[in-house]
Amino acid sequence: MRIPAPSARQRLFLSDKHRYVAFGGARGGGKSWAVRIKAVLLAFGFPGIKIMIVRRTYPELRANHIGPLRQLLGDFAVYKDSTKELSFPNGSVILFRHCQTQSDIDKYQGTEVDVLFIDEATQFTEEQYDRFKACVRGVNSFPKRIYLTCNPGGVGHAFVKRLFVDRAYKESENGEDYSFIRSLVTDNKALMETNPDYVAQLKALPPKLRKAWLEGDWNIFDGQFFEEFRDIPEHYKDRKFTHVIEPFEVPREWNIVRSFDFGFAKPFSCDWWAIDYDGRAYLILQLYGGTATPNEGVKWHPDKIFSEIHRIESTHRWLKGKQITGVADPSIWDVSRGESVYDTACSNFVYFNKGDNKRIPGWMQCHYRMSFDENGLPMVYFFNTCTHAIRTLPLLQFSETLPEDLDTSQEDHFADSFRYFCMSRPIAPRKMPENKTIEKDPLNLLSGG
Numbered sequence: 001m002r003i004p005a006p007s008a009r010q011r012l013f014l015s016d017k018h019r020y021v022a023f024g025g026a027r028g029g030g031k032s033w034a035v036r037i038k039a040v041l042l043a044f045g046f047p048g049i050k051i052m053i054v055r056r057t058y059p060e061l062r063a064n065h066i067g068p069l070r071q072l073l074g075d076f077a078v079y080k081d082s083t084k085e086l087s088f089p090n091g092s093v094i095l096f097r098h099c100q101t102q103s104d105i106d107k108y109q110g111t112e113v114d115v116l117f118i119d120e121a122t123q124f125t126e127e128q129y130d131r132f133k134a135c136v137r138g139v140n141s142f143p144k145r146i147y148l149t150c151n152p153g154g155v156g157h158a159f160v161k162r163l164f165v166d167r168a169y170k171e172s173e174n175g176e177d178y179s180f181i182r183s184l185v186t187d188n189k190a191l192m193e194t195n196p197d198y199v200a201q202l203k204a205l206p207p208k209l210r211k212a213w214l215e216g217d218w219n220i221f222d223g224q225f226f227e228e229f230r231d232i233p234e235h236y237k238d239r240k241f242t243h244v245i246e247p248f249e250v251p252r253e254w255n256i257v258r259s260f261d262f263g264f265a266k267p268f269s270c271d272w273w274a275i276d277y278d279g280r281a282y283l284i285l286q287l288y289g290g291t292a293t294p295n296e297g298v299k300w301h302p303d304k305i306f307s308e309i310h311r312i313e314s315t316h317r318w319l320k321g322k323q324i325t326g327v328a329d330p331s332i333w334d335v336s337r338g339e340s341v342y343d344t345a346c347s348n349f350v351y352f353n354k355g356d357n358k359r360i361p362g363w364m365q366c367h368y369r370m371s372f373d374e375n376g377l378p379m380v381y382f383f384n385t386c387t388h389a390i391r392t393l394p395l396l397q398f399s400e401t402l403p404e405d406l407d408t409s410q411e412d413h414f415a416d417s418f419r420y421f422c423m424s425r426p427i428a429p430r431k432m433p434e435n436k437t438i439e440k441d442p443l444n445l446l447s448g449g
């Protein structure tokens with residue numbers, strides 16, 4: 001067994017002896033690697049020690065820890081799949097545990113360990129963190145330690161930030177027990193050499209996410225969610241550095257996709273997208289079941305919504321006679337209250353595929369599509385006639401409880417429909433040249449500033 005050399009930051013983490021140590025603060029800093037290696041060093045160094053590595057889902061646990069550790073250790077340790085435990089000849093054990101639901105954590109109630117690693121701690125709530133912390137106990141003389149890795153964002157953003165970044169302690173907590181070792185992707189030479197695209201992808205994110213995940217900034221998740229959104233009429237004609245453009249005659253040959261977010265007591269959003277030969281999407285038409293004044297609350301019965309969609313598709317010159325692919329909010333397949341909304345759609349000759357409702361990857365796809373390339377061209381445009389899209393997108397704010405998501409109490413129906421559309425045609429992140437970021441004023445960019 002040969003353990004590769006740690007980076008300078010990883011070395012600090014491996015030798016840190018505080019009771020609580022957080023490592024990371026950004027993407028790709030070599031956090032999971034450091035967890036694996038520290039667990040192995042402790043297992044060899046303290047015979048009979050019990051270590052637990054926690055990650056939110058089992059597939060992540062397998063990919064980041066169980067698989068690589070088995071590969072690294074070979075015959076030096078024995079892995080038992082039924083108990084998800086790795087046993088060392090000196091009596092030390094590493095337990096692999098995941099926690100996606102409340103019942104998962106209930107299972108670990110009686111577990112006692114000496115050392116706990118929580119990889120991606122910001123993906124856990126503070127309550128879940130406390131429950132895992134309670135497993136670190138026992139009367140032996142082994143050191144009791146808790147190691148966390150973290151990125152800004154996630155449901156645990158606030159408690160990790162309080163303990164390790166703001167260092168604001170409650171009476172029961174002693175600040176001297178806590179240590180935070182910052183590591184950025186630039187500290188991870190191994191990754192920078194083998195996968196330089198990873199950094200390019202982080203750089204292509206909109207400024208707030210880039211600041212969080214590339215620079216490890218914990219203070220950025222507030223304000224406008226789609227901060228990259230640009231509605232600059234002077235740019236409508238050349239279509240550069242704007243997302244909003246004047247309508248044009250949509251070529252008959254372009255594919256049409258219809259995305260839909262359902263709302264019964266709230267607005268629904270039905271959106272028609274035309275796709276050009278480069279895969280660039282144009283929001284060409286929109287049927288929005290709400291008004292600019294939320295109190296009016298237009299409540300359309302599903303039958304009326306879908307018969308209107310069918311009417312538009314049968315008569316509008318851009319849609320008539322075309323094969324239209326639909327993608328919708330998966331909740332419309334729900335049959336718990338009798339006939340599903342989807343059944344009503346079908347009886348009106350309106351068909352959909354189930355949308356992928358993974359929120360954070362979905363928002364990332366929206367961001368990728370909205371990012372400008374070096375010529376100022378995004379992969380999505382909105383016709384300026386689609387007023388509800390243009391009105392609601394810039395109003396959306398970050399969520400206070402789940403930092404990289406948006407606040408769902410707002411008028412997010414078009415955004416959800418946009419997200420289902422993007423997830424139905426995912427694109428790769430677009431690379432932004434070093435000196436051209438969307439933070440800068442687009443006008444300056446055009447004049448070479």
Ligand SMILES: Nc1ncnc2c1ncn2[C@@H]1O[C@H](COP(=O)(O)OP(=O)(O)OP(=O)(O)O)[C@@H](O)[C@H]1O
Binds near residue numbers: 027030
């Ligand atoms: N010291 C090292 N020597 C060799 N390879 C390393 C080292 N540190 C990290 N790596 C490799 O770099 C890649 C990224 O590291 P790792 O997965 O630990 O980062 P991370 O901070 O957990 O990333 P993410 O934020 O995506 O979870 C992995 O392929 C890992 O094996």
Ligand SMILES: [Mg+2]
Binds near residue numbers: 031032033064
């Ligand atoms: Mg990791």
